[in-house]
Amino acid sequence: MATTQITDDANSFESTIGGVTVRGKAHSLSAWFVLALRLMMGYAFFYSGWTKIAAAEPFDAQGYLLHGVADASPLVGVFTWMGNTPWFVDFVNVAVPWGELLIGLGLLVGAMVRLAAFFGAFMMLMFYFGNWEVAHGLINGDFAYMLVFLAVAAFGAGRIVGLDALIEKFELDGEALVEKYPKLRYVLG
Numbered sequence: 001m002a003t004t005q006i007t008d009d010a011n012s013f014e015s016t017i018g019g020v021t022v023r024g025k026a027h028s029l030s031a032w033f034v035l036a037l038r039l040m041m042g043y044a045f046f047y048s049g050w051t052k053i054a055a056a057e058p059f060d061a062q063g064y065l066l067h068g069v070a071d072a073s074p075l076v077g078v079f080t081w082m083g084n085t086p087w088f089v090d091f092v093n094v095a096v097p098w099g100e101l102l103i104g105l106g107l108l109v110g111a112m113v114r115l116a117a118f119f120g121a122f123m124m125l126m127f128y129f130g131n132w133e134v135a136h137g138l139i140n141g142d143f144a145y146m147l148v149f150l151a152v153a154a155f156g157a158g159r160i161v162g163l164d165a166l167i168e169k170f171e172l173d174g175e176a177l178v179e180k181y182p183k184l185r186y187v188l189g
Contacts (some may be wrong), residue, residue: 019112031160036147038107038157045120046104052097061092064130073132099123107152110162117153121146156189166189 011026014115052059063120069076099119108118124146131142158164168188170177178184 004093012064030155032153035133035160038110038152038160038162040112041117041145041148041152042104042107042130043122046108047099048141049101049104053101059093059097060089061096062089065089065092069130070132072134073129075129079130086113107157110158110160110164111130111167112187113156113158113162113164114153114185114189115156117149121149121153124149153189158189 011028011030013026014021014023016022022060032043045072062083065079070078082092088138103116103123106112107120122168124142126141128142128146131140133140156164168176168184169179172180178188
């Protein structure tokens with residue numbers, strides 16, 4: 001397997017937040033790993049959503065919201081309110097399975113990846129607080145998956161063998177779609 005050498009400017013990235021700047025250089029194989037992360041999370045969410053939708057019994061989150069959330073969770077009161085609010089339970093019963101399916105599909109085909117990854121990260125954050133267990137530290141699988149979603153979004157993984165690369169180049173009135181509507185950069189990539 002051949003890889004190309006990184007030149008001084010190629011594969012460089014930099015970000016400043018709160019006056020602190022970090023810089024890095026990605027290896028040429030990084031694109032393959034970012035693609036693998038996108039496809040892994042896409043498959044996991046698509047499969048999870050599909051199994052809930054296709055199950056013999058309809059998905060019902062109320063039992064989890066009322067009885068499955070750890071008592072030590074800092075959001076136990078929020079989850080209890082959710083579980084005791086009929087319209088919210090109805091919303092969650094649709095949003096979780098269909099959200100997982102659509103997030104997964106978006107990641108698998110590489111369309112609207114940043115939007116899909118944002119909602120995937122939000123779901124993982126809620127699962128993190130719902131499954132609160134800090135006996136072995138603050139980091140668990142839910143938190144790690146949330147970071148994977150954020151990395152997929154940050155690296156614009158939809159541009160790597162994904163439909164986002166085509167959507168961004170689509171021309172409308174002779175102008176690239178993202179040039180005409182720059183805010184689309186927040187959902188594509």
